[in-house]
Ligand SMILES: Nc1ncnc2c1ncn2[C@@H]1O[C@H](COP(=O)(O)OP(=O)(O)OP(=O)(O)O)[C@@H](O)[C@H]1O
């Protein structure tokens with residue numbers, strides 16, 4: 210449904226999107242992840258014909274974004290970072306206006322407006338001025354305008370940004386509900402959102418795609434690392450967790466040991482190691498030190514850990530970086 214080949218956007222000397230290639234199949238819902246300034250919005254604007262690529266190509270439903278923009282726009286619904294709402298219009302007027310722009314009229318247009326209002330739960334604000342709507346409702350009206358012409362493809366740029374937790378859940382459910390009929394790309398900073406909503410994830414960093422895969426595959430192949438959860442207890446009396454941590458760190462092949470918690474003389478650690486590292490070595494080290502090994506269990510890396518590993522950014526630093534830009 211979407212095919213992107215070596216797509217590139219340069220601003221002066223700055224390469225915002227750097228030769229990215231990917232495909233999205235019909236009905237798929239893909240999460241587009243990346244730190245601030247990674248190139249998500251720029252990519253989405255090229256896919257929706259708002260920005261011409263500097264090089265490479267992209268097609269939507271077989272139509273080229275540069276050569277057949279009208280055909281592409283007919284098949285695409287776009288929710289930009291800031292929904293393009295006119296504050297002096299009410300919801301119905303606005304949806305009528307957008308629907309007409311998309312070629313709808315008469316009873317078909319009225320039918321679609323009823324449908325999207327119902328679907329996006331904005332029926333109760335149909336006659337309210339957009340300028341007076343809360344952020345959550347504005348976002349939902351933004352989503353309603355994106356789907357008014359029943360497009361095959363939806364491009365949603367941070368659809369849940371700035372919403373409260375209840376609104377986030379509602380919007381997330383709404384997007385999930387749309388997934389069957391539409392092919393969806395959504396960008397987000399909320400990693401659990403991708404895990405819950407999307408089948409696949411693309412991670413972009415400094416304009417380059419660093420991973421495209423199913424959430425599951427990404428977790429298992431992340432940097433070839435393995436993660437095990439280890440619980441160690443002292444046989445008599447209290448066991449100093451720092452001592453255990455130092456011992457675990459000395460085991461060959463172990464790259465990182467993270468202390469999780471102490472509970473009644475039991476110490477939990479997360480041990481990251483290279484793939485193929487023998488869990489037996491870890492078990493032996495614990496037992497030889499005279500401690501009990503209560504538990505040794507492989508765990509999957511969270512998407513957040515993978516994201517940080519692939520982009521080399523700290524979540525907290527991202528907010529600071531944005532403020533400083
Ligand atoms: N109109 C522009 N002129 C010059 N540079 C731009 C322009 N728009 C974006 N950029 C640059 O392109 C890069 C990618 O920006 P983009 O908005 O695509 O990032 P993003 O991944 O959407 O980030 P965010 O998470 O903050 O929304 C950034 O370095 C940005 O400064």
Ligand SMILES: [Mg+2]
Pocket residue numbers: 249250251290366
């Ligand atoms: Mg953006």
